[in-house]
Amino acid sequence: SRAEGDRRELVVSADGYALYRRRAGAGTGHAVSLKPGVPRKVQVVEQVSGKRVPAPSVLVMDNETGQPLGFTGSDGNLGFQAAGKGRVQLSAVSRDGRRVTSSAGLMELPQLDTMVGRLIDSSSRGGIAGGLVWLEGKPWEAVLTDRAGGFVLQAGQGVQGRVVADATGFLQSGETRFRFAGDGRPGPIIALEPAAAIEGTVTDGAGRGVPAAAVGIAVRRSHPGMVRIEIGGAPSPEAVTDEQGRFRISKVDTSSNYDVTASADGYVRGKVAVIDLVPGRTRTDVKVRLDAGVQAGGTVLDPDGEPVAGALVSLSRSQGRRMGGMMILDGSEPEAAEGFSGEDGRFLLTGLPPGNVEIKIRRKGFAALSRDGIELVAGPDDVDLGEFALSPGGLVQGMVVDTDNLPVEGARIHVASGGGMGMMTFSSGPVSDTEPDAVTGPDGWFALEDQPLTGKLNLNVDRTGFLRGGAAVPEVPTLEPLTITLEPSLTFSGVVLDGEGEPVPGADLNLTRSMTSGAGGMQMKMVMVEGSTADAEGRFEYDGLEPGKISISGSAPGFQETRIDGIEMVKGEDLTGFELPLTPGAVVIGRVLAPDGEPAIDAAVALVQEGGEERFGQGPGRTSTDGGGNYRLENVPPGTVSIEATHESYVRTVRDIEATEGINSLDMQFEGGQQVSGMVTGPDGGPVPGATLRLDSAGRGWGGPQADTGAAG
Numbered sequence: 270s271r272a273e274g275d276r277r278e279l280v281v282s283a284d285g286y287a288l289y290r291r292r293a294g295a296g297t298g299h300a301v302s303l304k305p306g307v308p309r310k311v312q313v314v315e316q317v318s319g320k321r322v323p324a325p326s327v328l329v330m331d332n333e334t335g336q337p338l339g340f341t342g343s344d345g346n347l348g349f350q351a352a353g354k355g356r357v358q359l360s361a362v363s364r365d366g367r368r369v370t371s372s373a374g375l376m377e378l379p380q381l382d383t384m385v386g387r388l389i390d391s392s393s394r395g396g397i398a399g400g401l402v403w404l405e406g407k408p409w410e411a412v413l414t415d416r417a418g419g420f421v422l423q424a425g426q427g428v429q430g431r432v433v434a435d436a437t438g439f440l441q442s443g444e445t446r447f448r449f450a451g452d453g454r455p456g457p458i459i460a461l462e463p464a465a466a467i468e469g470t471v472t473d474g475a476g477r478g479v480p481a482a483a484v485g486i487a488v489r490r491s492h493p494g495m496v497r498i499e500i501g502g503a504p505s506p507e508a509v510t511d512e513q514g515r516f517r518i519s520k521v522d523t524s525s526n527y528d529v530t531a532s533a534d535g536y537v538r539g540k541v542a543v544i545d546l547v548p549g550r551t552r553t554d555v556k557v558r559l560d561a562g563v564q565a566g567g568t569v570l571d572p573d574g575e576p577v578a579g580a581l582v583s584l585s586r587s588q589g590r591r592m593g594g595m596m597i598l599d600g601s602e603p604e605a606a607e608g609f610s611g612e613d614g615r616f617l618l619t620g621l622p623p624g625n626v627e628i629k630i631r632r633k634g635f636a637a638l639s640r641d642g643i644e645l646v647a648g649p650d651d652v653d654l655g656e657f658a659l660s661p662g663g664l665v666q667g668m669v670v671d672t673d674n675l676p677v678e679g680a681r682i683h684v685a686s687g688g689g690m691g692m693m694t695f696s697s698g699p700v701s702d703t704e705p706d707a708v709t710g711p712d713g714w715f716a717l718e719d720q721p722l723t724g725k726l727n728l729n730v731d732r733t734g735f736l737r738g739g740a741a742v743p744e745v746p747t748l749e750p751l752t753i754t755l756e757p758s759l760t761f762s763g764v765v766l767d768g769e770g771e772p773v774p775g776a777d778l779n780l781t782r783s784m785t786s787g788a789g790g791m792q793m794k795m796v797m798v799e800g801s802t803a804d805a806e807g808r809f810e811y812d813g814l815e816p817g818k819i820s821i822s823g824s825a826p827g828f829q830e831t832r833i834d835g836i837e838m839v840k841g842e843d844l845t846g847f848e849l850p851l852t853p854g855a856v857v858i859g860r861v862l863a864p865d866g867e868p869a870i871d872a873a874v875a876l877v878q879e880g881g882e883e884r885f886g887q888g889p890g891r892t893s894t895d896g897g898g899n900y901r902l903e904n905v906p907p908g909t910v911s912i913e914a915t916h917e918s919y920v921r922t923v924r925d926i927e928a929t930e931g932i933n934s935l936d937m938q939f940e941g942g943q944q945v946s947g948m949v950t951g952p953d954g955g956p957v958p959g960a961t962l963r964l965d966s967a968g969r970g971w972g973g974p975q976a977d978t979g980a981a982g
Contacts, residue, residue, distance in 0.1 A: 280334045287350050288331055306350025313345045313361045313369075315378040324363060324378055332358040332370050332804070358806070366410070367425035370805035379425035382449035386456030388418040388434050389896045391870055392463055392548060400436035402459070405443060408433075426451040427775050427805075434459045438549065440522055445895060448826060460870045460896030463548035464520045469555030471514045471531040471539070478514025479559055482533040483507065486518060489526040489542060489959050489977075523548045526959045526977045529555055535620045537562035544958045545979045563645045566617035567654035569610040569630055576614025577659060580632040583607035584618050584643075586625070623647040628654065636662035636721045662719030665742055667751030669709045669730060676713025677755055680732040681705035684717060720745045734758055736815055759838050762810035763847030765803045765823050772807025773851055776825040777889070780811050782818075816840040821849060822889070824904045829854035830889035855905040855928035857935050860898045861914045864941040868898025869916055872939075876902075877911035877923060905933075914939065917974050948982045956982025 279301075281289040287306035315324040323345030329338045338349040338359070351357050356372045367378045388400045396418025403411035404424065414420045414436075422432070429448035435441040439461035447457060471482040485507045508516040510531075521527070523546040532538040536559035543555060569580040585605035606618040627641035638659055645652055669680040684706045707715040720726060726742040728751075735755035742751070765776040780799045803809045803823075816839060822832035828851040838844060861869040875891035889904040894914075902912065905928050912935060913923045919939035926935050945964060949957045956978070963975040 280336055282336055285350060288334070288336060308348060309351040309357065309374075310346060310348050311359060311361075311374055311376060313341050313347070313376045313378060315363075315367075316380055321377070324361075326364060327378070328362045330360045330362070332360040358804075365423075366407075368428075369425075372806065379427050380451065381423050382426045382428075382451045384422040384424075384432075384447060384449065384456040386420055386422070386432070387458045387896070388414045388420060388436065389458060389460050390439070390463065391460035391896065394460075394867075394896075397436045397439065397461060400434060400439075400461070402432065402434045404428075405431040405433050422456075424449045429775060432457060432459065434461060436461055438464060440464045440520060444893070446892075450826060454901070455899070458896035458899065462522070462524075465523045465546040465548060466551040467518045467521055467527075467529060467543060467546075467555055468551055468553045469516060469529070469557065471510050471516065471533070471557045471559060473536070474558065474560055478510070478512070479531075479533050479536070480510055480512045480514060482510040482514065482516075482531045482536075482557075482559065484510060484516045484518065484529065484531045484557070486521065486527040486529050486543070489528050517551075521546060529557060531557040531559060533559060533620075535562075536560065537620055537622045542959055544977075561620065563621040563623055563647055563652055564617060564619045565621055565645060565652040565654055566615060567628075568614045568656045569616065569632070570614055570656055570658045571635070572658060572660060574658070576610070576612070577632055577635070578610055578612045578614065580610040580614075580616070580630050580635075580659070581607065582610060582616045582618065583629045584621055584626045584645075585629075586622055617651070621645055628657070630657055630659065631719075632659060634662070634719065635659035636719050661722065663722050663746030665717040665720050665726065665728075665745055665747050665751070667715060667740075667747070667753060668713045669715065669732075669738075669753045669755060670713055671735070672754060672756055674754075676709070676711070677732055677735065678709055678711045678713060680709040680713070680715070680730050680735075680753075680755065682707040682709070682715050682717065683729040683731075684720070685727040685729060722746075728753070730755065733813060756841070758812065759814040759816065759840075760810060760812050760843040760845070761814055761819065761821075761836075761838065761847065762808070762843075762845045763821075763849060765807040765809065765825070765849045765851060767828070767851055768853060772803075773823075773825050773828070774803060774805045774807055776803040776807065776809075776823050776828075776849075776851065778803060778809050778849075779822045781820040781822070782814065814838055821847070823849045823851060824889040825851060826903050827854060827856065828852060828904065829906045830904045853907075853930050854903070855907050855930055855933055857902040857905050857912060857926065857928060857933045859900060859935040859937065861894050861900060862898055862936070862938040863916075863919065864939050866938075868896065869894055869914070869919070869939060870896055870898065872898070872900075872914050872916040872919075874900045874902055874912065874914050874937075876905065877913050912937075949978045950982060956980070958982060 281301050283303055286303040289301055289303055311329060313324045313327045314321045325341055325343045325345060327341045329341065329347050330336060331338060339347050341347045358370065358372045360368060360370045361376050362368045363378055369376050369378050388397045388402060389395060390397055398414055398416045398418060400414040401411040402414060402420045402422065412420050412422060426449055431443050432445040432447050433443040442459055442461055445457045445459055471479045471484065473479055506518045506520055508518045510516045527543045528540050529543050530538055530540045539557045539559045541555060541557050543552060546552060565584060569577040571577050583605055606621050608616055608618050610616045623645050626643050626645055628643055630638040638657060669677045671677055682705055707717050709715045722745050726745060728742060729739045730753055731737050732755060736758050738753055738755045740751050740753045765773040767773050778801045783796050801809055819836045819838055820832060820834040821836060822830055824830040831849060831851050861872045863869045872894045874894065892900050892902050894900045907928050907930055909925060910928050911923055911925050913921060914937045915921045916939060922937055922939055924935060924937055926933060949960045951957050958978055958980045960978040961975065
């Protein structure tokens with residue numbers, strides 16, 4: 270089995286035979302014929318005391334498939350079978366994690382490089398003892414910090430990535446990037462933010478503790494129309510109550526106010542606001558009450574009026590409103606209850622909130638029933654929803670094939686009723702990915718049972734390695750099986766080169782492409798940026814592209830960023846052998862201080878962009894300071910450049926520097942800004958806790974300093 274995002278490729282190996290590889294994009298039905306291999310040999314070496322010596326017990330793999338070929342012997346050699354005498358790219362990994370990728374017969378492992386850093390408390394600036402530090406993706410290699418917060422990490426020269434740090438009572442940090450360059454550069458000072466904790470009790474209407482209730486927190490929105498966009502980041506902490514209904518949630522970020530929510534079977538979800546959390550402290554007075562809610566029942570019948578047993582019935586609260594071809598969600602979590610009908614067709618659902626709900630009923634052999642606009646009213650008696658008669662459904666079936674008429678396995682089939690394009694959804698909360706209505710098997714076949722007999726259907730089909738496809742179904746059931754043909758997606762590959770025409774290993778790449786999609790009569794253009802890293806020979810490859818124009822940009826330490834726009838991807842034609850040249854650049858290092866002379870932690874340092882273009886995070890021409898206020902800005906073009914430092918607590922500062930190739934130094938210090946304070950009140954003059962305020966520059970409605978009001982407004 271394989272996940273949807275995995276490369277669709279069949280790999281078969283056997284002793285004495287060449288490795289068999291075939292992309293499944295050309296169909297997933299294969300007859301495998303192994304061919305005798307051509308004997309090949311590779312030697313892996315390393316530097317010890319300035320001398321090149323054999324490296325034993327090194328795992329060698331086929332780089333493109335990850336298929337192990339064996340371990341090197343005491344002489345560093347390994348023999349294997351290849352498909353021919355052409356280029357074979359291999360990866361060698363030593364027991365201490367050093368890695369080299371090459372197609373040459375001699376592979377030299379990189380020397381170990383050492384990072385020496387420190388973990389500190391962002392508030393006290395003191396060292397954190399007993400913390401854990403590791404490279405992203407390798408938590409099993411975590412090291413403990415010493416009494417002063419010091420730590421040492423080792424990796425092969427050329428390795429780069431994020432450094433993750435964690436400690437009890439602090440928020441985890443994973444934003445620090447570091448490259449083991451072997452040039453003696455200092456390691457980062459990582460500052461962790463002290464976290465808060467929330468303790469409390471979940472009770473029912475009588476004040477009794479509710480055991481096994483699920484408790485979570487969500488950033489509190491000032492009003493339903495406020496949209497919050499978050500990319501990445503850690504999930505919100507969660508907990509489950511004990512037998513007395515007690516809970517504790519740790520590692521809570523104090524920069525926001527929260528809604529604490531609780532839910533349990535048979536109860537309506539409860540919610541309470543938590544304002545003014547204090548770093549390093551525990552809020553202990555949180556109480557969440559769960560009410561029993563409404564009980565609603567009804568009867569499920571077949572077309573002849575006979576009861577239907579085993580029907581899945583769900584009732585869910587409406588989360589938003591329709592507006593044209595869009596669904597505007599209010600950002601709340603869905604509140605739903607579900608159960609099955611009994612032998613008499615009756616169902617009874619509990620713990621429902623009063624208000625407008627939608628009912629959905631599914632049973633094999635019948636078309637799904639959906640009805641909204643049902644009003645639930647709280648009261649002492651159960652709400653009788655009446656009878657629901659199911660209608661017979663029809664079968665829609667067919668096959669998904671590629672352009673060679675070979676079956677495509679794992680294609681996802683989505684059904685849109687009425688032949689439309691579906692609903693475009695906007696939300697101020699989480700929106701789950703839609704599950705497919707069917708997935709093709711190894712023979713490419715799919716079957717959609719129990720489809721409504723009225724109206725048309727539109728099938729949308731997607732599969733990794735192919736362009737999106739689909740088909741219109743004029744009537745249900747289909748008289749003849751459908752055949753849906755998917756065209757292969759495109760591949761863009763090439764190599765990153767320096768001014769001498771030599772490959773640049775480990776270069777950072779970003780491919781930009783646009784996609785236009787529509788729903789409900791609306792069109793929306795999306796611009797997507799996909800990052801990757803060049804391998805040890807400077808090579809890169811992007812799969813799954815559609816015809817159209819793309820842009821590629823690349824950067825590496827010591828080089829400027831290069832960007833090439835308007836690259837045309839032609840339908841049916843992969844673009845290979847593309848060369849991306851990099852020009853030598855400058856590096857600027859320095860320190861950023863606060864107005865009081867203390868290090869400015871997490872200040873953004875970047876090249877001032879022409880035309881006022883703003884760029885965020887870390888990447889070419891931008892970085893951020895560590896816990897000591899230190900920064901290292903790569904990819905700077907030689908010449909006179911302007912460098913800015915920004916921080917939410919200080920006024921932006923800009924300095925000019927005449928940058929030359931190599932290392933340049935520039936320290937900066939923020940000037941003291943002004944503080945704006947006040948009070949937010951309601952119509953009655955009382956304080957409004959948890960209101961969000963933001964200071965924006967004139968003519969711009971986003972990006973300014975932001976704060977939430979406390980309990981006193």
